[in-house]
Amino acid sequence: MSNNQYLVIGATGKTGKRVTDRLRAARKTVKAASRSGNVIFDWNDKSSWPDVLRNVKAMYVTYFPDLAMPGAQDDIRTLCEIARQQKVSHITLLSGRGESEALACERIVASSGMSWTVVRASWFMQNFTEGLFAQFLLDGSVALPVGDVKEPFVDIDDIADIAFDSLLNDKHKNKLCEVTGPELLSFSDVVEAFNQAYHRKAAFHQVSPSLFSENLTRIGVDENAIAMLHYLLTEVLDGRNANLADGVQQALGRAPTSFKTFLQKNRHVFV
Numbered sequence: 001m002s003n004n005q006y007l008v009i010g011a012t013g014k015t016g017k018r019v020t021d022r023l024r025a026a027r028k029t030v031k032a033a034s035r036s037g038n039v040i041f042d043w044n045d046k047s048s049w050p051d052v053l054r055n056v057k058a059m060y061v062t063y064f065p066d067l068a069m070p071g072a073q074d075d076i077r078t079l080c081e082i083a084r085q086q087k088v089s090h091i092t093l094l095s096g097r098g099e100s101e102a103l104a105c106e107r108i109v110a111s112s113g114m115s116w117t118v119v120r121a122s123w124f125m126q127n128f129t130e131g132l133f134a135q136f137l138l139d140g141s142v143a144l145p146v147g148d149v150k151e152p153f154v155d156i157d158d159i160a161d162i163a164f165d166s167l168l169n170d171k172h173k174n175k176l177c178e179v180t181g182p183e184l185l186s187f188s189d190v191v192e193a194f195n196q197a198y199h200r201k202a203a204f205h206q207v208s209p210s211l212f213s214e215n216l217t218r219i220g221v222d223e224n225a226i227a228m229l230h231y232l233l234t235e236v237l238d239g240r241n242a243n244l245a246d247g248v249q250q251a252l253g254r255a256p257t258s259f260k261t262f263l264q265k266n267r268h269v270f271v
């Protein structure tokens with residue numbers, strides 16, 4: 001069989017499921033891969049990777065929990081090597097801003113011999129609707145170890161639009177696409193916007209890193225996830241990413257989705 005299928009790694013995740021939906025709507029044959037996906041894929045078990053990559057034309061790769069994790073570079077390198085052996089033509093990698101470890105993974109992809117697209121994203125708006133922070137908002141208290149540093153949160157429907165197009169359209173080949181939303185917001189700004197949109201009274205509190213970790217342990221978040229959030233919130237979120245990028249405009253020819261529009265779209269989550 002020729003390589004005519006599309007692979008999404010992390011297909012049950014926030015961006016992965018959106019890219020999978022778009023491919024299916026376009027009537028493409030999709031391998032929707034993750035530990036619980038239609039195709040079983042585990043970053044911790046390389047034995048199944050050659051099978052997963054067989055007959056694949058192009059793939060969208062999200063790494064979990066983060067490209068900054070030890071082992072991520074080895075995993076991405078091995079994935080690319082097997083993909084080359086299986087004659088995969090294209091890889092689109094989801095990356096994060098401001099992380100040197102993620103940058104190293106981007107370089108591995110760019111020198112893999114496949115055509116590539118890197119979507120280097122700011123923090124997702126959907127962390128507040130589909131992630132841990134949604135529960136904080138619903139509970140009325142968002143307690144994080146961050147001050148008033150600003151972040152240009154991006155709507156992941158914009159990311160999915162770009163990732164989907166990059167799998168089908170040559171114009172994104174061998175390009176870095178750095179994506180952010182259209183405005184800089186602090187976490188306190190986000191909570192305020194949420195309160196205004198939904199007539200809520202959630203409060204934002206800056207807490208110490210140790211109290212943050214204790215709170216997460218109490219609600220059952222696992223050790224690795226806490227360590228990752230700790231790193232992202234206390235080290236990466238230091239203002240280095242407090243600037244806008246024009247990746248959405250460049251890739252899609254339209255403005256990125258605003259936080260206001262995102263809140264309107266997601267009314268059903270909170271109201």
Ligand SMILES: NC(=O)c1ccc[n+]([C@@H]2O[C@H](COP(=O)([O-])OP(=O)(O)OC[C@H]3O[C@@H](n4cnc5c(N)ncnc54)[C@H](OP(=O)(O)O)[C@@H]3O)[C@@H](O)[C@H]2O)c1
Nearest residue numbers: 010011012013014034035036042043063064066096123124
């Ligand atoms: N969240 C953000 O704000 C943000 C911003 C920029 C970049 N990113 C990047 O986006 C990526 C995804 O992050 P996310 O937090 O939004 O997660 P997510 O994509 O919503 O969910 C994780 C996905 O990975 C799969 N997964 C988890 N453990 C796995 C394993 N051992 N092997 C294979 N698949 C596994 C999960 O499915 P199963 O449970 O079925 O395995 C799920 O499909 C990360 O690389 C992160 O750095 C995130």
